[in-house]
Amino acid sequence: NAGVTQTPKFQVLKTGQSMTLQCAQDMNHNSMYWYRQDPGMGLRLIYYSASEGTTDKGEVPNGYNVSRLNKREFSLRLESAAPSQTSVYFCASTVAGEGDTQYFGPGTRLTVL
Amino acid sequence: ELKVEQNPLFLSMQEGKNYTIYCNYSTTSDRLYWYRQDPGKSLESLFVLLSNGAVKQEGRLMASLDTKARLSTLHITAAVHDLSATYFCAVDMNNTDKLIFGTGTRLQVFP
Numbered sequence: 636n637a638g639v640t641q642t643p644k645f646q647v648l649k650t651g652q653s654m655t656l657q658c659a660q661d662m663n664h665n666s667m668y669w670y671r672q673d674p675g676m677g678l679r680l681i682y683y684s685a686s687e688g689t690t691d692k693g694e695v696p697n698g699y700n701v702s703r704l705n706k707r708e709f710s711l712r713l714e715s716a717a718p719s720q721t722s723v724y725f726c727a728s729t730v731a732g733e734g735d736t737q738y739f740g741p742g743t744r745l746t747v748l
Numbered sequence: 749e750l751k752v753e754q755n756p757l758f759l760s761m762q763e764g765k766n767y768t769i770y771c772n773y774s775t776t777s778d779r780l781y782w783y784r785q786d787p788g789k790s791l792e793s794l795f796v797l798l799s800n801g802a803v804k805q806e807g808r809l810m811a812s813l814d815t816k817a818r819l820s821t822l823h824i825t826a827a828v829h830d831l832s833a834t835y836f837c838a839v840d841m842n843n844t845d846k847l848i849f850g851t852g853t854r855l856q857v858f859p
Contacts, residue, residue: 675851677851678836680846680848693846725790725791732845734779734796734843736781737781737845741790
């Protein structure tokens with residue numbers, strides 16, 4: 636099992652450009668999450684999807700959109716990137732409702748110039 | 749609003765010594781998680797604590813949860829250099845599978 640995979644690993648954007656971060660898991664998990672981690676800080680939840688077909692906002696959703704394409708895939712889109720969105724983005728997944736830990740992908744390091 | 753506070757934020761300790769990292773949270777929850785992150789890497793799950801009084805141990809690390817005090821501890825016994833990393837606690841908001849993370853404790857173990 637690959638676990639949680641993310642693409643790309645690194646990305647540099649100019650202000651105003653758009654991009655989509657991809658995430659996939661092969662553990663048959665129901666719930667998937669997008670977090671951002673800024674230097675010296677913990678993770679903050681951007682959006683999550685409790686199950687296929689549902690999405691909801693987390694702590695810091697402004698400037699982002701998500702799509703739960705199917706049970707395996709959950710994408711994060713930046714429509715018009717801003718320097719404040721420079722961060723490391725982590726995708727995670729878990730079995731819903733059982734208190735199981737979240738499993739994290741390797742991260743995408745995004746720089747917006 | 750659920751807040752999660754860790755202390756200390758930075759910890760430099762000598763090999764062989766013991767120390768405890770504290771994680772306080774502001775609202776009721778009985779699900780708490782500990783993760784480890786190495787520089788430039790992703791998060792690795794260490795412990796899952798799902799009830800008051802839960803205690804888990806793995807090697808030189810032991811985690812406990814007191815839901816009444818809204819406090820979890822991560823105790824390090826006889827530290828070794830390989831434990832150098834950043835440790836995060838995370839609390840499940842109302843058992844919704846939505847986690848709020850602490851700011852992390854950066855641990856450095858020196859000879």
